[in-house]
Amino acid sequence: MKRHPRLLSLFVFITLIIFIIVPFVPLLLSSLSFGWRWPDVLPESWSFRTWEYVLNDGRTWQAVGISLWIALIVTAVNILLAIPAANALVRYPVRGRWLFEAIIFAPIIIPPFISVMGIHLTFLRLGLTETVVGVVLAHIAPTLPYMFRAVMISYQTLSVDWEDQARMLGARAVPRFFHVVLPHLLPGILAGASLSVLISLSQYLITFIIGAGQVVTLPILLFPFVSGGDPGIASAYSLLYAAIAIAALVGMDAALKRYYQLNKASQGQAKGVKP
Amino acid sequence: MKKYPIASLGILALALSACSSGDAGNATDADSLLTDDWGVIQDAAQGQEVNMYMWGGNDNINTYLDEWVAPRMKEQHGIELTRVPMNDAQDIINQLLDEKIAGKSDGSMDIIWINGENFKAAKDNDLLWGDFTGQLPNFNDYIDSDAPEVSQDFGEPVEGLEAPWGKAQFVFVHDESKHETPPKSMAELADWVQEHPGQFTYPAPPDFTGSAFVRQVLYETTGGHEQYQQPAAELEDLEERLEPMWQYLNSIEPYLWREGETYPESLAKQDQLFASGEIGMTMSYDPALAASEVLKGRFPESTRTYLLDGGTLANTHFLSIPFNASDKAGALVAINELMSPEAQTAKLSPENWGDLTALELEKLSPEQQQAMNEVDLGKATLSIEELEQNRLPELSSDYIDIIEKGWTEHVAKE
Numbered sequence: 001m002k003r004h005p006r007l008l009s010l011f012v013f014i015t016l017i018i019f020i021i022v023p024f025v026p027l028l029l030s031s032l033s034f035g036w037r038w039p040d041v042l043p044e045s046w047s048f049r050t051w052e053y054v055l056n057d058g059r060t061w062q063a064v065g066i067s068l069w070i071a072l073i074v075t076a077v078n079i080l081l082a083i084p085a086a087n088a089l090v091r092y093p094v095r096g097r098w099l100f101e102a103i104i105f106a107p108i109i110i111p112p113f114i115s116v117m118g119i120h121l122t123f124l125r126l127g128l129t130e131t132v133v134g135v136v137l138a139h140i141a142p143t144l145p146y147m148f149r150a151v152m153i154s155y156q157t158l159s160v161d162w163e164d165q166a167r168m169l170g171a172r173a174v175p176r177f178f179h180v181v182l183p184h185l186l187p188g189i190l191a192g193a194s195l196s197v198l199i200s201l202s203q204y205l206i207t208f209i210i211g212a213g214q215v216v217t218l219p220i221l222l223f224p225f226v227s228g229g230d231p232g233i234a235s236a237y238s239l240l241y242a243a244i245a246i247a248a249l250v251g252m253d254a255a256l257k258r259y260y261q262l263n264k265a266s267q268g269q270a271k272g273v274k275p
Numbered sequence: 276m277k278k279y280p281i282a283s284l285g286i287l288a289l290a291l292s293a294c295s296s297g298d299a300g301n302a303t304d305a306d307s308l309l310t311d312d313w314g315v316i317q318d319a320a321q322g323q324e325v326n327m328y329m330w331g332g333n334d335n336i337n338t339y340l341d342e343w344v345a346p347r348m349k350e351q352h353g354i355e356l357t358r359v360p361m362n363d364a365q366d367i368i369n370q371l372l373d374e375k376i377a378g379k380s381d382g383s384m385d386i387i388w389i390n391g392e393n394f395k396a397a398k399d400n401d402l403l404w405g406d407f408t409g410q411l412p413n414f415n416d417y418i419d420s421d422a423p424e425v426s427q428d429f430g431e432p433v434e435g436l437e438a439p440w441g442k443a444q445f446v447f448v449h450d451e452s453k454h455e456t457p458p459k460s461m462a463e464l465a466d467w468v469q470e471h472p473g474q475f476t477y478p479a480p481p482d483f484t485g486s487a488f489v490r491q492v493l494y495e496t497t498g499g500h501e502q503y504q505q506p507a508a509e510l511e512d513l514e515e516r517l518e519p520m521w522q523y524l525n526s527i528e529p530y531l532w533r534e535g536e537t538y539p540e541s542l543a544k545q546d547q548l549f550a551s552g553e554i555g556m557t558m559s560y561d562p563a564l565a566a567s568e569v570l571k572g573r574f575p576e577s578t579r580t581y582l583l584d585g586g587t588l589a590n591t592h593f594l595s596i597p598f599n600a601s602d603k604a605g606a607l608v609a610i611n612e613l614m615s616p617e618a619q620t621a622k623l624s625p626e627n628w629g630d631l632t633a634l635e636l637e638k639l640s641p642e643q644q645q646a647m648n649e650v651d652l653g654k655a656t657l658s659i660e661e662l663e664q665n666r667l668p669e670l671s672s673d674y675i676d677i678i679e680k681g682w683t684e685h686v687a688k689e
Contacts, residue, residue, distance in 0.1 A: 034572035037551055047572060053334045057341070124377035212370055213328055213359040214383050221331070224362045228332020228543065232571070 024239065031235035050236040059216060064244055067217040070132060070207075071200040071248070074139045075193045078147040081140075082192065083185070085148060090155040105145045112142040113205045120209055130214035138210040139200045146199065147192035154188030183263075190256050197248050201241070218244070305603045309405050313412055316604050317352065323605030324355040328367050329388035331360025335567055339627040348612060354605045359384075364393045371402040371597055382599035385606040389437065390592040391429040392672045397595070398436060404596040406435030410607060413614040414438055417634040423668060424591045425633075430504075430671025437593035438610050439633035441622065444662050445487050445587040448549065448557045448565045448655075452577035457556065459584045461495040461523065468530035474555035476532035476539060476548070479687065481679045484542040484560050487588055489524070489678055490670055495585055496523045500667055507673040517678070521685035528686065538687070550574055560590075562662055563629025566653035570625060578655050582665045589666035591633060616643040623650045631659065 030036065031050045033043030054060055085104065089097055107115070116138050120129065128134035158181065166176045204219040211220070222237040308316055325348075331337060340358045348356040361367055367387050374382055389397060397403050408414045418425055418439060425439050426432065449457045454474075458467040468475045478485030494500045496519045507513060528535030532554050539545040542559070549557035550573045559565060559580070568574040594613065596606045612618060616639055619632040629652065636644055636659070652658070670678075 036572075037575070039552075045572070049571065050334075053338065057337075059341075120373055121377050124373055124379055130383055208362070208366070212383065213326075213361060216360070221360060224330060224332035224360055225334075227362060227541075228330070230332065230334060230571075231547070232573075233334055 024242070027235040027239050030231050031233075031239060033232070050232040053233060054236040054240060059221065060218075060240070063216050063218045063221050064240075066132070066215065067201055067219075068244070068248065070136055070139060070215075070217065071197045073132075073136050074143055074200045075147070075196040077136065077140060078144050078196050079151075079189060079193065081144060082147040082151045083189075086151040086155045090152055091160065104148050107141045108145045112138075113209070115141060116206045116209055123210055129210055130212045132215055134210045135207050135215045135217075138206045139203055142203070142206070143196040143199045146195040147189075150188045150192030150195070151185060154185045158184045186256065186259075190252060194249055194252060197252070198245055201245055201248070305600075306405070308603055308607065309407060309410065311410075313410065316410065316607050319604035320602075320608040321353040322355075323602035324357065325385045325602050325605040325609050326357050326359050326383050327386040327388070327609070328359045328361055328384045329386075330362070330364060331358070332362070333628075335626075335628050336630075339622060343621055343627060344613065344618060347618075348609055352605075352608050352612065354609055356609055364389050368393050368396050368400075368402065371397065371599075372400060374599060375400065375402060380599050381601050382597055383601065384597045385600040385602045386609060387595050387597060388440070388592065389595055390590060391669075392675070394428045394433075394437060394593065394595070395431045395672050397597075398431065398434075402598055403436045404598050404600060404603065407596060407607060408433075408435040408438045411438060411611040411614065413611050413616075413634075417614070417616065417638045419635045419638070422635070424589065424666075427668075428593060429590065429669045429675070433593070437595035438614060439591045440594045440610075440613060441619075441630040441633050442589060442591050443560050443631065444562050444582075444589040444666060445484075445491060445560050446558065446562045446565070446580040446582060446657065448559055448574075448578060448580050450549075450552075450555060450575055450577050451579045452575070454555050457581060459581065461492055461583075465523070465527055468527050471555060472530045473532050473534070475527075475530070476535075476545065476554055477558065478542045478545045479538035479540055480682045482539075482541050484545075484558055485538070486675060486679055486682075487560055488558055489520070489682055490588060490675070491583065492523055493517070493520045493670075493678065494588075494667060495583070496520045500670070503670055503674055506671070507677055513677070517681060521681070524682075524686045546573075560588075561629075562631065563625055563652065563656045566625045566655040567629055569653065569655050574655075580655055580657055582657065582661070586665040586667045588669055589662075590669045616646070620646050620650060623647060623652070625651075625653045625656065629653070629656065631662065 029043060032046050032048070034045045034047035034049070036043035085100075088094060089100060094100065119138070123129045123134050123138075128137065162180050162184075163176055166180045171179065201217075202219065203217075204223055207215060207217050208220060208223075211217070213220075218237070218241050222234060222241065225234040225237060308319070311319075327340070329336075329340075337358065337360070340356070345356045345358070348354040364387075367384065367389065371382070371384065371387075387397075408418075408420070414420070420426060424442065428437065447457065454471070458464040464475070477488040480486040480489055493503075497516050502510075502516070510516065531538075532548065539548060542557075545554070545557050546568070548554045550568070562580060565574055565578050565580050569576060569578050594610045596603055596610075600606055614633065616634065619634055620643070622628050622630050623632055632647065636647065639647065648659075
C-alpha cells in the first residue's frame, strides 16, 4: 500500500515523457540535421540552416506578435461574451435554453470553416477581410464554446446566496461582481482562456480565408512548408509554435498565481488595519 | 495593411459601420497605364506598396524575393515589395473569385504567380487586368513573344495577360552511386523496374509531378505529342488512343514500390522516400530542385538528374496582375524588374533558387549571356543547352483533366 503512490507517480512521469517530450525529439533532430537518411538513427552532421531562416526572417517575429495579439483580443472578447451568457443561462429560467446552448456549442460539432467560407463574401462587402478585426471575429466562433463551457461550470457551483449576503451587507452590483463572483469564476475563466488562446493560435484555414494573406500568423508561415515538403523548416516552425503556446499558458498561469498572492497580501493588510 | 488596429470592442462596431461601398475612381486611371509611356508608369510607381502573392513553401525562393529582389526594388524604384506566402496558387484564384463577386475594387493582390490551370481559371473568369506585357521594356527587349512557350500557357493563349518569369522542365532524379545507368525511355523503364523491383514509383495524380509523369508516358506510348494539339473534345477516338498508356502503367505496376498497391500521395512524400533511400529514383518538374536538395543535405551528394531520349515536358511560369490590383503601376515596374537580366541571372543560381530564365538567351548582350553561362548550376543540374534542346510542349488542361480522372479509373482501381 505504501509503495503504491510512488509507482503511480513513476507511471505518470513515464507517460508524460513518452507522450509530451518524445514527440519533440524527432522535430528537433529534423530541424538541425544535415543529411539525415535511413538507416541512420541520428543525423550524420548538423546544420542551423532551418533555424537561421526561421529566426532571421523578420516576418517570423511579426507573425508571432500578430498571433499572440489576435489570441489575446479573441480571449478578451470571449470573456466578455461568456460571463453574461453563462450567468443568464445558468441562473435564470430561460425559455428555450437548450436552443441557446446548442447555438453556442455548434462550432464544436460543425467545422467552423464551413461557416467562415459562407461568411467570407459578407466580410468582403463589409471590408472586414484582410483585417485583424475580421480575423478576430472569425476566431470567436471556434473558441467561444470552450470559454462558455468553462465559465458555465464555474457558475453552476456558485450559489446565489453568496451574492445575496453581499447585497445585505450593502455591496452594490459592481463590487459584488468583482469581490464575490469574479474570484469564484477565475479558475474557470483561466481554463477557458487557455483553451481559447491555444485554439486561436492554431487556426490556419479561418485565418487564411478571412485574413487573405494580409494577416500573417505563425500557421500561415508554417503551412506551405508542411505541404511543400521542407520538413526541416516545418519542424523548426513547429517547435517555435509549441514554445510560444507553452509560454502563453505558463504566462497566464503565473499571472493568476500573482493575482492570488496580491489578493492575499491585501487581505492580510486589511486585517491588520482593522481595530 | 492595417496590422495593428486599435484594440477595443468599440472599434468593432466602428469598423462595421465605417465600411461603405468601395470607390470606383481609380479603376479608370489604372487602365490608362496600359497605354501610357514607361516614364509615366515609373513615376506613378514611386512609393507604391506592391504585394506579391505566391506559393511560400521554399525557403530559397522566399529568401531570393525578400533579400535579393525587395531591397533592389526599394533602392531603384522606390517600391515596397511584400511577398505574401500562399499554400497553393488555387487559393489565389478562389480569393479573387470571391472579391469579384463581392465587387471589391481595391484588392491587395498586385502581382500573382500562376500558370496552367490557374491561369485558365483566372482568364475564364475575367480575374486578370489586361494585355500589359507589351508595356514592359524587358519583355519587348528579351522575350520572343511569338515563341510557343511564351504565347501559350498549357495550351491556353496568353494574350498579354501574364508575363513569363521562368521556365521549368521535367527531369528524372537518381542516385548515381546506386544506379549507374538509369532508364532513358519508357521502354527501358519497363525493363528497369523488373530488374529493380520496388525501386520506382510516381506520385499519384492529380499530384502535379505525378500527372506530368503520366503525360510523359502518354507521349511515348501513344506516338508523340503532335496529335494532342487540338482540343480534346475534337478527338473522337481519344479513349482508344489513351489505351496503350493505361496498359503500360498497369504493366509496370507490380514492380513498383510496395508492388503498386499504393502510390505516394505527393511529390514531397516521394522525395522523402528517395531521400531515405527507400526508392532509387524520383522526378521533378523543377530541373534544379535536386541540386538544391543536395545543398540542403536532404539528397545524397551523388544525386543526378537526366532527361529522356525523346525529350521531356517543359512549361513556363508567369506573373500576372489581377483586375482589382490597387498598385498597378508598381506591379508593372516590379514585374519588369523581375524580368531584368540581372534578376534572372541571380534567380538562376542554385544558391538563390536555380530557376531557368524566361529570357531568350540570343537577345541578351554578350556580357549578359556570359554572366548567365557562368552561373554554377551544381553537379545535379543539367546544362541550359541540354535542357533547351530536349523540350516537349505541354498539353492543354482539358486533356490533363481527362488523364487524371482516367488514371484513377484505369490504374488505381485495377
